[in-house]
Amino acid sequence: MRAAITAVLGIFALNGVVFGSWAPRVPALAAQIGAQEGSLGLSLLGASIGMIASALLTGALCARFGARVMVVISAIGGCAVLPVLGMTRTPLQLGLVLFMLGVTVGSLDVAMNIAAVTAIRQSGRAMMPVFHAAFSIGGLVGSLGAAGAASLGLNPLRHLAIAAVFGAVMAVVFARRIPVEDLTARTTDPGPKKSVVTRPVLWLLGFIALCSSVAEGASVDWSAFFGVHQRGIGEAAAALIYAGFSVCMAIARLLGERVENRWGSQRMLIGGSTIGALGLLVAVLVPVPAFTYIGFALAGLGLAYGFPIALEMAGAAGRRADGGGGERELGFVTTIAYSGFLLGPPMIGGIAHVTSLPVALGVAALIAWAMAPLTLLASRARRRERQTHQQAVESVTS
Structure with missing residues (x-):
């Protein structure tokens, strides 16, 4: 079990390296293609569209073939696309390449979270925040590499090619140990079956993840740009803004198992x-x-x-009587969450264009706070769903 957990941690870190490598180079990419806030926001939209396009489909594919297959395909694909960002010369080209990167990263994100749910069930530990801490640590490694590349004067193409090779090695080392659910051991749950689209708790969890993704995406996409253009910080030093963001996120997530065991998921979401x-x-x-x-x-x-935590709760909401399941529920919630990455960049860029970037990031702060009331609503919806399900099971049994 330890090898499986280590493998999942490694794949989460790989995904973080990919994000952390290209996001801090947004100022350099913007200068390379001659983009301002508005056109840059539209280019960043490409990654979000690609992530949404792949999320729901990946959940179904993982349910059919297992998460390990999708982890391998998407991880290698993402590493292959990453250096192409450095070859773009127009906002349209950047948007198209980011779409391809979004497809691979989105698929990897869903597959690795499904693998994480499997590892949690097999180990009995509340480790989802810890797995996501590995993503943050990977983001830190990637952002530090970006800062170093910027300080050395490396152009995005050369820097991202190095990052892609590093990521491909990580994928080969860890992917074969990814835990998978036994697809032949499924049983039939006597309770009623509902489409994921008709379950309020999944919509609410999706909106929680959406708010989180908008706020996190605003920090990832615009923190370095904000530092350079609003606070007069140099590009290399501005890349460290995202590094600090990633460090603190990693620390909080590394402590997540203890925090969840003591305070519970609801308090974690509201306080956070x-x-x-x-x-x-x-x-x-x-x-x-x-x-x-x-x-x-x-x-x-x-x-x-x-x-x-939203993804952990989605996996729990989809758990079957045999202990498996949750792939489609997790894919559905992830798809809604990725709408935040779809809406976030053009929204922040558009608001910044009309008003200012500080005002736009202030709107992102309000969206972050909206997770608190949504958490209360999701908890109530989950309790009602459990009561309804239990009544249906008792009726069928009797």
Whole structure:
């Protein structure tokens, strides 16, 4: 079991390396293609569209073939696409390449989270935040590499090619040990079957993950750009804003198993949303470079639990009587969450174009706080669903 957990941790880290490598180079890519806030936001839209396009389908494919197959295909594909970003010369080209990267990263994200749910069930540990901590650590490694590449004057093509080779090696090392569910051991649940689309709890969990993805995406996509253009920070130093965000998110997630065992998922989500919103507000309201780092660091702490806990709860909502299941539920919630990555970049870019980037990030802070009331609604919906399901099982049994 330890080897399986290590493999899942490694794949999460790989996904973080991919994100952390290209996101801090957004200022360099923007200069390379001659884009401003509005056109850059539209280019970033490509990644979100690709992620949404692949999320729901990947859940169904994992249910049929297992998560390991999809992890291998998507991880290698993402590493192959990454260096192509450095070859783009127009906003349209950047958007198309980001679409391809989004397809591979989105597929990997769903597959690795399904593998994580399997590992959690087999080990009996509440490790979803810890797995996502590996993503944050990978993001830190990628962002530090980006900062180093920028300080050395490496162009995005050369830097991202190096990152792709590193990621491909990680994929080969870890993928074969990814845990998979026994697809031949499924039993029939006597309870009623519902489409994922008709279950309110999944919509609410999806909206929680969506709010988290908008706020996190705003931090990932715009933190370095904000530091350069709003606070006068150099590109290499601005890349460290995202590094600080990733460090704090990783720390919070590494402590996630203890926090969840002590406080429960509901308190984690409510408290985290409040801290995340406060951090973004500090970054945009205090016009001092030091508080830019502090604000995004607080945002990393607060936003650490939104996405992983929502996915953990989605997997639990789809668990069958035989102990398996949850692939389609997790894919559905992930698809809604990725709508945040779809809406976030053009929304933040559009608001920044009409008003200013600080105002746009202030809107992201309000969206982060919205996770708190949504968590309360999701908890109530889950309790009602369990009661209805139990009554149906008792009726069939009797």
